[in-house]
Amino acid sequence: TVHERVDTFHDNDQKPIGYGRMLRKEDPRFVRGRGRFVDDIQLPGMLHLAILRSPVAHARIVAIDTSAAEASPGVKAVVTGAMLAQQGLAWMPTLSNDVQAVLATDKVRFQGQEVAFVVAEDRYAARDALELIDVEYDVLDPVIDARRALEPDAPVIRDDLEGKANNHCFDWETGDEAATAAVFARADVVVSQDLVYPRVHPAPMETCGAVADFDAVDGRLRLWSTTQAPHAHRTLYALVAGIPEHKIQVISPDIGGGFGNKVPIYPGYVCAIVASIVTGKPVKWMEDRSENLISTGFARDYIMRGEIAATRDGRILAIRTNVLADHGAFNGTAAPVKYPAGFFGVFTGSYDIEAAYCKMTAVYTNKAPGGVAYACSFRITEAVYLVERIVDCLADELGMDPAELRLKNFIRPEQFPYKTKTGWVYDSGNYEPTMRLAMDMAGYAELRREQEEKRARGELMGIGISFFTEAVGAGPRKNMDILGLGMADGCELRVHPTGKAVVRLSVQSQGQGHETTFAQIVAEEIGIPPADIEVLHGDTDNTPFGLGTYGSRSTPVSGAAAALVARKVRDKARIIASGMLEVSVADLEWEKGAFHVKGDPGKSVTIQDIAMRAHGAGDLPEGVEGGLEAQICYNPSNLTYPHGAYICVVDVDPGTAQVKVRRFIAVDDCGTRINPMIIEGQVHGGLTDGVGMALMEMIAFDEDGNCLGASLMDYLIPTALEVPDWETGFTVTPSPHHPIGAKGVGESATVGSPPAIVNAVVDALKPFGVRHADMPLTPSRVWDAMRGQARPP
Numbered sequence: 140t141v142h143e144r145v146d147t148f149h150d151n152d153q154k155p156i157g158y159g160r161m162l163r164k165e166d167p168r169f170v171r172g173r174g175r176f177v178d179d180i181q182l183p184g185m186l187h188l189a190i191l192r193s194p195v196a197h198a199r200i201v202a203i204d205t206s207a208a209e210a211s212p213g214v215k216a217v218v219t220g221a222m223l224a225q226q227g228l229a230w231m232p233t234l235s236n237d238v239q240a241v242l243a244t245d246k247v248r249f250q251g252q253e254v255a256f257v258v259a260e261d262r263y264a265a266r267d268a269l270e271l272i273d274v275e276y277d278v279l280d281p282v283i284d285a286r287r288a289l290e291p292d293a294p295v296i297r298d299d300l301e302g303k304a305n306n307h308c309f310d311w312e313t314g315d316e317a318a319t320a321a322v323f324a325r326a327d328v329v330v331s332q333d334l335v336y337p338r339v340h341p342a343p344m345e346t347c348g349a350v351a352d353f354d355a356v357d358g359r360l361r362l363w364s365t366t367q368a369p370h371a372h373r374t375l376y377a378l379v380a381g382i383p384e385h386k387i388q389v390i391s392p393d394i395g396g397g398f399g400n401k402v403p404i405y406p407g408y409v410c411a412i413v414a415s416i417v418t419g420k421p422v423k424w425m426e427d428r429s430e431n432l433i434s435t436g437f438a439r440d441y442i443m444r445g446e447i448a449a450t451r452d453g454r455i456l457a458i459r460t461n462v463l464a465d466h467g468a469f470n471g472t473a474a475p476v477k478y479p480a481g482f483f484g485v486f487t488g489s490y491d492i493e494a495a496y497c498k499m500t501a502v503y504t505n506k507a508p509g510g511v512a513y514a515c516s517f518r519i520t521e522a523v524y525l526v527e528r529i530v531d532c533l534a535d536e537l538g539m540d541p542a543e544l545r546l547k548n549f550i551r552p553e554q555f556p557y558k559t560k561t562g563w564v565y566d567s568g569n570y571e572p573t574m575r576l577a578m579d580m581a582g583y584a585e586l587r588r589e590q591e592e593k594r595a596r597g598e599l600m601g602i603g604i605s606f607f608t609e610a611v612g613a614g615p616r617k618n619m620d621i622l623g624l625g626m627a628d629g630c631e632l633r634v635h636p637t638g639k640a641v642v643r644l645s646v647q648s649q650g651q652g653h654e655t656t657f658a659q660i661v662a663e664e665i666g667i668p669p670a671d672i673e674v675l676h677g678d679t680d681n682t683p684f685g686l687g688t689y690g691s692r693s694t695p696v697s698g699a700a701a702a703l704v705a706r707k708v709r710d711k712a713r714i715i716a717s718g719m720l721e722v723s724v725a726d727l728e729w730e731k732g733a734f735h736v737k738g739d740p741g742k743s744v745t746i747q748d749i750a751m752r753a754h755g756a757g758d759l760p761e762g763v764e765g766g767l768e769a770q771i772c773y774n775p776s777n778l779t780y781p782h783g784a785y786i787c788v789v790d791v792d793p794g795t796a797q798v799k800v801r802r803f804i805a806v807d808d809c810g811t812r813i814n815p816m817i818i819e820g821q822v823h824g825g826l827t828d829g830v831g832m833a834l835m836e837m838i839a840f841d842e843d844g845n846c847l848g849a850s851l852m853d854y855l856i857p858t859a860l861e862v863p864d865w866e867t868g869f870t871v872t873p874s875p876h877h878p879i880g881a882k883g884v885g886e887s888a889t890v891g892s893p894p895a896i897v898n899a900v901v902d903a904l905k906p907f908g909v910r911h912a913d914m915p916l917t918p919s920r921v922w923d924a925m926r927g928q929a930r931p932p
């Protein structure tokens with residue numbers, strides 16, 4: 140399929156669909172510093188809100204004295220949990236059907252939890268007054284380790300939940316336990332490995348914040364907020380705050396990175412709304428970096444045991460895993476309701492196996508809530524890490540080359556659509572060419588020779604492979620919803636009389652370039668150049684309803700909506716053209732931007748001519764209303780399943796245990812490519828993220844529950860210095876059900892790269908007998924691994 144569709148859609152690499160590698164339409168405003176982010180919003184009379192946060196991880200609140208803060212200059216209001224409780228607003232639902240404190244009333248349950256807020260004339264007055272609030276805490280033992288959470292004598296964190304006597308959050312399983320056990324029992328080889336995917340943070344450049352403006356006269360709330368899902372947030376505000384939905388406008392302006400961190404509703408947003416209602420003024424709340432790192436949606440925090448069964452000659456038979464999931468103090472995971480463990484069910488990876496089973500237990504701990512899909516489609520990152528690490532462990536056990544082992548076990552092209560043993564239906568894939576291309580680009584055989592020579596000299600060089608299949612583009616709505624909202628997306632297209640157009644999306648870009656790529660999709664379908672198509676998003680008053688941008692779902696869902704709405708407009712344009720050219724609809728042919736009479740290309744009308752006629756004087760064909768516009772809501776029939784082959788080459792300094800990523804080859808297959816330049820940017824960013832997670836990043840806690848990663852001095856994120864020049868390539872296996880064959884790509888690299896890097900480091904350490912070491916592979920961890928010690932994660 141690869142080459143067929145390449146020929147259909149590609150003139151060459153530069154022109155995948157119509158306008159290919161075009162520069163981003165949104166960049167002129169960003170490079171000139173003219174972006175408009177939440178913190179750029181200034182309203183007349185606007186007040187500022189600051190949040191008092193708990194200094195301890197677990198404590199009963201004995202008393203709060205706000206009198207000194209209230210008397211502080213410039214202060215307009217000081218609000219505590221007890222005051223919110225009087226209005227029934229002290230608790231709010233999370234996106235996972237749990238509840239979370241807006242402001243703590245009874246207890247604080249993690250360091251950094253919201254306890255009270257101050258509204259003042261400026262930011263400084265608000266912050267200064269926080270220090271005058273006197274809170275008396277009765278400190279309790281914290282539960283920091285997920286394993287401790289399950290012990291019978293562990294302190295109960297969620298005693299707010301009626302009858303709750305333990306820290307158990309949920310159990311979940313998938314696959315067939317008995318069938319898997321049977322396969323394991325007869326397998327020649329069984330390998331098991333414990334793995335920890337540490338708690339990491341999406342750490343977007345722009346922290347979270349909001350400006351709330353409640354107009355008491357007409358009961359309207361305008362809320363500018365850093366959200367990846369403005370429509371879903373609006374509905375939830377209506378349900379929680381009791382403000383009628385049509386009176387709420389959520390505006391998500393330019394957003395400085397989301398990566399899943401801006402999916403949940405945070406207490407700060409609700410506080411800003413309450414503050415505006417209380418003071419009658421617009422109120423702004425903006426987090427600082429530490430607040431973002433300690434209190435907003437973290438990711439991962441999975442303790443996993445992976446087991447793999449195979450024949451002696453390397454045929455993988457079954458995969459089994461047991462996971463202990465740390466969900467923090469409140470279950471704030473954002474995932475489709477029926478999938479409490481997100482899409483972890485794809486842990487069978489890209490392999491055709493006989494059986495699979497996963498059992499998961501999730502617990503509460505005294506850490507910030509989250510479990511957000513940090514640059515991945517709901518826990519796929521954890522799943523891919525698990526399978527790609529244990530496949531390497533198996534290769535090690537069998538003494539087989541890890542590339543060869545993968546090639547031997549791939550799902551074959553003729554098996555697609557392929558139903559996995561955990562029930563996922565992979566739409567399309569052709570794995571071997573992708574793998575072979577990555578190996579060719581890397582010069583794989585040559586690299587192995589180089590490694591052998593270096594090993595003989597005592598040098599530590601490692602080659603790591605990861606091959607991933609992602610599942611992106613949630614719905615379909617029949618089995619995917621978030622708090623009852625079906626995972627579909629709307630799109631509206633209006634063509635103005637002069638042939639310029641505006642397309643309105645329900646998804647929301649946080650930097651992915653939607654203003655460009657969505658204009659390209661519409662341009663491809665309707666022949667209006669992208670420069671003449673304005674893309675609007677992020678304003679609930681001005682865009683159709685839909686579930687928003689996360690889990691690489693924009694292109695698979697909203698991108699499909701954009702293509703289909705353009706086709707709907709084109710169908711109407713065809714009828715109008717038939718009137719203009721005085722032929723039947725069947726006698727018309729469409730060629731980029733114009734209809735012409737079959738066999739007579741000279742007789743034609745452009746889409747611009749048709750737009751003018753649709754709005755202009757004169758009759759239209761029988762039954763055709765004026766105007767040239769359409770709206771649809773697209774419910775995907777399946778997810779799309781992009782895949783990729785990544786190869787990483789590292790050198791480890793034997794004296795300092797420092798890892799250097801020397802080369803990284805990434806071949807991605809995201810189906811039809813809309814804008815290769817944007818795809819490369821997405822891949823470069825994701826790979827950089829992967830280096831961060833594999834080598835540097837971890838939100839750690841001390842035994843008292845103090846967050847040790849509360850600033851970018853301690854929570855290390857990668858810079859250009861830590862990453863190599865990325866070597867990217869691609870194959871094209873279109874999605875059979877997406878109207879233009881596109882699959883998502885935004886998160887592929889974040890998902891696929893950590894196992895490639897870890898596999899490379901472990902490969903480098905083979906001479907020391909190392910089979911596994913947990914992320915982040917900092918010099919001290921690598922040093923310990925070389926010396927056969929493992930420190931607790």
Ligand code: CDP
Pocket residue numbers: 651652653656657688689690691692693694695809810811812813814815817818821881882883884885886
């Ligand atoms: O949902 P999100 O935008 O984060 O992820 P995505 O749908 O994978 O798209 C990320 C960016 O890459 C968007 O600008 C897409 O339009 C673009 N893209 C593309 O050009 N071709 C594809 N096949 C997939 C995405």
